[in-house]
Amino acid sequence: MQSFDEQCGQLIEQLQTIRKMRADFEKEKENSNLNTMLFKKLKFNGNLNQLVDVFYQLQRELFIEGKPYIDENTNDLAAWIVNSFLDKEGKEISPLTVKTILKPSKEEKRPNTHKRLDIDKLL
Numbered sequence: 001m002q003s004f005d006e007q008c009g010q011l012i013e014q015l016q017t018i019r020k021m022r023a024d025f026e027k028e029k030e031n032s033n034l035n036t037m038l039f040k041k042l043k044f045n046g047n048l049n050q051l052v053d054v055f056y057q058l059q060r061e062l063f064i065e066g067k068p069y070i071d072e073n074t075n076d077l078a079a080w081i082v083n084s085f086l087d088k089e090g091k092e093i094s095p096l097t098v099k100t101i102l103k104p105s106k107e108e109k110r111p112n113t114h115k116r117l118d119i120d121k122l123l
Helices: 004-038 047-062 075-085 097-103
Strands: none
Touching: 047 075, 047 097, 075 097
16 A cells, blocks of 8 residues: 555646646647638639639739749649639539639630739738
8 A cells, every 4th residue: 555645646646647637639620620721712702704814814924034923733723723713602613613603715714804803012
């Protein structure tokens, strides 16, 4: 049988371990909440082709020092758009739709001139 002092020592150790585990758990929970906030998809209230066309302009039409503003391949850019935005109804965006709009040969899929978001004026 353990002495009273030994029992108290063991109990104190257990309490310290529990306190540390609780603090670690709370810290991990906060980090998880932060990650969720960082990767929350944004709802775009315009037409999908307008949103994708903005990225098309930055990738294919607008340049800075001879390089496109967004220097990325179409598949990765489409994946980034799909993983970053929701459509105006709050629904997921189809990667195939985004890839189609990003194709230079699919001009008819992008907005007409009067509906196009002209970001060249902003740069």
